[in-house]
Amino acid sequence: MDKDNQFIIERENNKYEVVIGLEVHAQVTSQSKLFSSSSTKFGSEPNTQVSLVDAAFPGMLPVINEFCVKQAIKTGIGLKAQINKKSVFDRKNYFYADLPQGYQISQYKYPIVGEGKVILDMPYGPKEVGIERLHLEQDAGKSIHDIDPNNTFVDLNRSGVALMEIVSKPDLRSPDEVNAYIKKLRSIMRYLGTCDGNMQEGSLRADVNVSVRKLGSKDFGTRCEIKNVNSIKFMQQAIVYEANRQIDLVEDGKEIDQETRLFDTKKNETRSMRSKEDAHDYRYFPDPDLLPLEVSDDYINQLKNEIPELPDEKKKRFIEKFELSSYEANILVSDIETSKYFEEVIKNSDVKLATNWITGELFAVLNEKNLEISESPVSSNNLSKLINLIKDGTISGKIAKTIFEEMINGDQDPQKIVEEKGLKQESDPKALEELIDKVIMNNTDKVEEYKSGKDKLFGFFVGQAMKESKGKGNPQLINKILKNKLNG
Amino acid sequence: MSEITKQSLNELIDNIKNKKLSSLEITKAFVERSEKSKKLNAYVTDNFSQALDNAKKFDEKPNFELKLPGIPIAVKDLFCTEGTRTTAGSKILNNFIPTYESTVTKNMWNEGAILLGKLNCDEFAMGSSNETSFFGNVQNPISENLVPGGSSGGSSSALAANLTPVTIGTDTGGSIRQPASFTGTVGLKPTYGSCSRYGIVAFASSLDQAGPMSTNVKDAALLLEVISSFDKKDSTSIDFKRNKYSSELTNNIKGLKIGIPNEYRVEGMPSEIEDLWKKGIDYAKECGAEIIDISLPHTKYALPTYYIVAPAEASSNLARYDGVKYGFRSEGENLIDMYEKTRSEGFGEEVKRRILIGTYVLSSGYYDAYYLKAQKVRQLIKKDFDDAYKKVDAILTPSTPSSAFKIGEKTNDPVSMYLNDIFTVPVNLAGLPGISIPAGLDKKGFPLGLQIIGKPFDEQSILNIAYSMEEKISYKNNLTDWWI
Numbered sequence: 020m021d022k023d024n025q026f027i028i029e030r031e032n033n034k035y036e037v038v039i040g041l042e043v044h045a046q047v048t049s050q051s052k053l054f055s056s057s058s059t060k061f062g063s064e065p066n067t068q069v070s071l072v073d074a075a076f077p078g079m080l081p082v083i084n085e086f087c088v089k090q091a092i093k094t095g096i097g098l099k100a101q102i103n104k105k106s107v108f109d110r111k112n113y114f115y116a117d118l119p120q121g122y123q124i125s126q127y128k129y130p131i132v133g134e135g136k137v138i139l140d141m142p143y144g145p146k147e148v149g150i151e152r153l154h155l156e157q158d159a160g161k162s163i164h165d166i167d168p169n170n171t172f173v174d175l176n177r178s179g180v181a182l183m184e185i186v187s188k189p190d191l192r193s194p195d196e197v198n199a200y201i202k203k204l205r206s207i208m209r210y211l212g213t214c215d216g217n218m219q220e221g222s223l224r225a226d227v228n229v230s231v232r233k234l235g236s237k238d239f240g241t242r243c244e245i246k247n248v249n250s251i252k253f254m255q256q257a258i259v260y261e262a263n264r265q266i267d268l269v270e271d272g273k274e275i276d277q278e279t280r281l282f283d284t285k286k287n288e289t290r291s292m293r294s295k296e297d298a299h300d301y302r303y304f305p306d307p308d309l310l311p312l313e314v315s316d317d318y319i320n321q322l323k324n325e326i327p328e329l330p331d332e333k334k335k336r337f338i339e340k341f342e343l344s345s346y347e348a349n350i351l352v353s354d355i356e357t358s359k360y361f362e363e364v365i366k367n368s369d370v371k372l373a374t375n376w377i378t379g380e381l382f383a384v385l386n387e388k389n390l391e392i393s394e395s396p397v398s399s400n401n402l403s404k405l406i407n408l409i410k411d412g413t414i415s416g417k418i419a420k421t422i423f424e425e426m427i428n429g430d431q432d433p434q435k436i437v438e439e440k441g442l443k444q445e446s447d448p449k450a451l452e453e454l455i456d457k458v459i460m461n462n463t464d465k466v467e468e469y470k471s472g473k474d475k476l477f478g479f480f481v482g483q484a485m486k487e488s489k490g491k492g493n494p495q496l497i498n499k500i501l502k503n504k505l506n507g
Numbered sequence: 508m509s510e511i512t513k514q515s516l517n518e519l520i521d522n523i524k525n526k527k528l529s530s531l532e533i534t535k536a537f538v539e540r541s542e543k544s545k546k547l548n549a550y551v552t553d554n555f556s557q558a559l560d561n562a563k564k565f566d567e568k569p570n571f572e573l574k575l576p577g578i579p580i581a582v583k584d585l586f587c588t589e590g591t592r593t594t595a596g597s598k599i600l601n602n603f604i605p606t607y608e609s610t611v612t613k614n615m616w617n618e619g620a621i622l623l624g625k626l627n628c629d630e631f632a633m634g635s636s637n638e639t640s641f642f643g644n645v646q647n648p649i650s651e652n653l654v655p656g657g658s659s660g661g662s663s664s665a666l667a668a669n670l671t672p673v674t675i676g677t678d679t680g681g682s683i684r685q686p687a688s689f690t691g692t693v694g695l696k697p698t699y700g701s702c703s704r705y706g707i708v709a710f711a712s713s714l715d716q717a718g719p720m721s722t723n724v725k726d727a728a729l730l731l732e733v734i735s736s737f738d739k740k741d742s743t744s745i746d747f748k749r750n751k752y753s754s755e756l757t758n759n760i761k762g763l764k765i766g767i768p769n770e771y772r773v774e775g776m777p778s779e780i781e782d783l784w785k786k787g788i789d790y791a792k793e794c795g796a797e798i799i800d801i802s803l804p805h806t807k808y809a810l811p812t813y814y815i816v817a818p819a820e821a822s823s824n825l826a827r828y829d830g831v832k833y834g835f836r837s838e839g840e841n842l843i844d845m846y847e848k849t850r851s852e853g854f855g856e857e858v859k860r861r862i863l864i865g866t867y868v869l870s871s872g873y874y875d876a877y878y879l880k881a882q883k884v885r886q887l888i889k890k891d892f893d894d895a896y897k898k899v900d901a902i903l904t905p906s907t908p909s910s911a912f913k914i915g916e917k918t919n920d921p922v923s924m925y926l927n928d929i930f931t932v933p934v935n936l937a938g939l940p941g942i943s944i945p946a947g948l949d950k951k952g953f954p955l956g957l958q959i960i961g962k963p964f965d966e967q968s969i970l971n972i973a974y975s976m977e978e979k980i981s982y983k984n985n986l987t988d989w990w991i
Contacts, residue, residue, distance in 0.1 A: 071607060075827040077600065078587045078609060078706040080741050110823050112869070116842055121826020171842070173831070302869035304878060307712035307820050309742050 100135025609706025
């Protein structure tokens with residue numbers, strides 16, 4: 020790796036490297052919960068999506084939702100990971116008001132997915148991040164402390180919702196890599212349809228493990244775990260704060276305590292939650308209500324065949340087939356909806372123009388209006404028509420931009436706009452010649468100056484000719500005719 | 508026709524079908540006797556008036572195709588019954604009324620049975636004498652101040668006293684078979700996975716099984732046929748082909764091989780138990796069975812293994828009783844304080860003891876030495892049986908190492924109490940079916956039982972053996988009705 024691109028924190032006499040590992044909690048996209056048939060819909064009235072199982076009534080038993088298992092395996096395949104044919108659900112025992120069973124059902128010793136990897140596209144080249152494991156577990160409910168000064172309220176809608184905990188190896192070295200990693204994971208899971216990756220709705224959260232070491236050292240420092248951070252920005256801020264805090268301790272010759280911390284987003288600092296000594300003893304043991312989860316090779320292979328083209332493969336194809344740059348391909352594949360849009364547009368139109376228009380004009384509009392590409396005001400079909408109008412010379416690129424502005428308002432057909440507003444490009448050489456003759460006649464002084472060597476004036480003539488054509492003149496033809504006339 | 512409450516389940520069904528008796532007449536008889544028998548303290552919650560209504564409804568529109576047509580049945584208070592309080596013998600569920608029905612009881616109501624009431628039991632089924640119930644001791648109808656066994660003590664007492672024609676209990680380490688043995692009745696624990704655990708208040712999930720309790724083997728076969736079913740709501744329920752236990756019941760056991768495990772001759776076992784066992788072996792021979800000596804070498808580890816596995820699971824299963832969602836709550840200064848007060852006041856001593864044991868054996872640093880080791884030993888115990896079943900079809904042992912003891916006699920000595928389960932516990936650890944049948948009386952005149960252990964899913968063979976031996980033994984309780 021290019022040293023210049025590393026995230027290094029410098030102190031007077033020492034340089035430090037930051038080592039980061041993430042435990043990402045990704046909500047499985049599914050209609051119902053991991054062990055009950057309750058709905059998982061977000062934003063419902065509190066305690067309206069709670070079954071007797073979710074609320075842990077006496078004698079209620081968990082029954083595995085096979086769709087969630089399928090989703091986890093698919094995600095594992097997307098992470099190029101080992102799928103374990105036998106995995107076991109354990110109970111993680113602790114008391115809390117929003118944990119009705121008094122234990123969380125999770126996979127401890129035997130997760131459903133083993134080691135895998137994710138490739139990040141960093142400015143300094145590809146970076147491989149190891150996946151340690153992926154396991155299925157239940158989410159807890161939600162304690163609400165701010166409704167009443169004396170009481171805590173509990174909402175069990177989330178209780179029992181399926182989560183995939185994806186644990187990375189400590190391979191990340193900077194806030195930028197964390198950003199790229201989360202986005203890549205999100206991208207892969209959205210391609211697979213296994214997690215919607217919606218961080219606002221809590222579908223993707225992470226526990227961030229941070230340690231520091233002197234640059235060049237092979238040993239890991241003592242790590243701290245920052246719990247439950249729910250945005251990339253906060254993860255990055257938390258890492259910077261935490262790394263500096265740890266380095267301060269090292270510089271002062273103090274020990275770093277292995278502990279769990281939380282990130283205060285208002286104060287932009289991490290605070291100790293509990294030390295290693297206070298760590299919970301979760302008393303994990305296999306849940307006797309559930310049999311070990313067994314999946315066959317046939318089933319895994321069947322799912323492998325169902326896996327769509329993933330961002331890495333798609334990128335490779337875009338580069339090879341369409342001769343896109345790595346940068347362009349990255350932009351187009353990172354979000355599945357963008358890639359779908361792009362592939363729709365290029366079905367009937369030029370790839371290069373499509374790339375430029377999507378990553379340029381369209382993205383600018385989406386950004387400005389704060390829209391997802393799935394909500395684009397211009398359909399892929401109409402954008403493809405616009406590109407074809409440019410390609411066949413009906414309109415100039417400049418006119419196309421004017422038309423695009425119109426198209427934003429109600430996804431109009433560019434062909435119609437061209438016809439209604441008479442924006443068709445003038446490509447008749449005779450008409451253009453007449454028009455150019457007029458420009459030359461009106462600017463004899465400038466012609467003299469040009470001929471005496473003031474080459475820069477060429478642009479002036481082009482501008483005048485375009486003006487005379489009311490912007491509709493074919494720029495290539497105008498150039499050509501002007502050159503002949505002026506140099507002839 | 509004999510007195511209604513003295514009739515067996517099968518007799519009652521015949522009389523209903525032949526219209527000699529109505530459901531209301533039968534229900535009335537059991538309600539009246541139950542009301543006169545409050546001294547036994549067998550019921551926690553009665554459902555008498557509702558039961559009489561339901562009996563009337565049955566009589567108005569009788570369906571004689573059903574297997575339990577209009578038969579009133581009281582059940583252990585560990586089965587959740589929709590709209591009827593379910594306490595598990597605990598203060599912490601003192602006010603709990605389920606909105607749902609356990610699969611096992613639902614199977615009974617679907618076959619025409621009528622809920623008579625909820626029967627006392629040890630708190631969360633933890634006990635061998637019904638002395639840990641929040642709702643007080645239960646008397647054994649055999650003799651005053653005698654325990655009825657546990658944890659299904661209310662069930663065994665009500666059954667033996669003819670307060671219900673049959674009943675169901677749950678058996679985690681002997682909780683059906685031991686009380687059956689103590690009250691001169693029949694109790695069967697099915698193969699793990701036969702009867703759904705859905706809606707049964709959990710004690711130790713990997714061991715708990717519901718099962719029938721009755722005054723004779725034929726009744727047990729019929730009730731088992733009703734309650735045993737595959738249930739998708741219980742992930743440990745097993746989808747195997749279930750026999751028509753009652754119609755396939757036969758007393759012909761000629762040529763069946765019955766094993767006698769040497770290791771069940773435990774130290775200090777009263778000679779009368781040894782004598783009973785010998786008598787049992789003779790009966791089995793008379794019935795045409797072949798007797799074969801077998802070895803179950805890990806038997807002595809069964810009890811300690813059980814008292815690690817069961818409390819471990821219980822400590823986790825009982826975590827849900829925290830005062831937050833339902834049941835008893837004691838207000839506290841804060842969440843932790845509320846938990847501590849609720850659970851300290853809501854649970855009794857034995858339950859707390861087992862939660863502590865269970866928490867300890869699962870704790871980090873002790874897990875490997877206790878829980879993990881116990882699981883390994885459990886596999887060895889299971890293997891012992893697997894090996895034995897290569898040579899024999901069933902195994903005959905005593906049900907308990909002694910007859911019923913006096914109320915209060917063992918309450919301060921948990922280990923001596925736990926020893927009661929020594930012959931029954933291995934069966935739960937191995938997930939096997941086992942039946943206890945009355946086989947005679949000890950010197951004090953208290954009933955003693957013999958246990959027949961079967962191969963997995965082979966309830967039919969142990970029922971047949973029990974049925975055949977029952978004829979030879981021809982045991983009958985001599986009730987004095989001392990409590991009325």
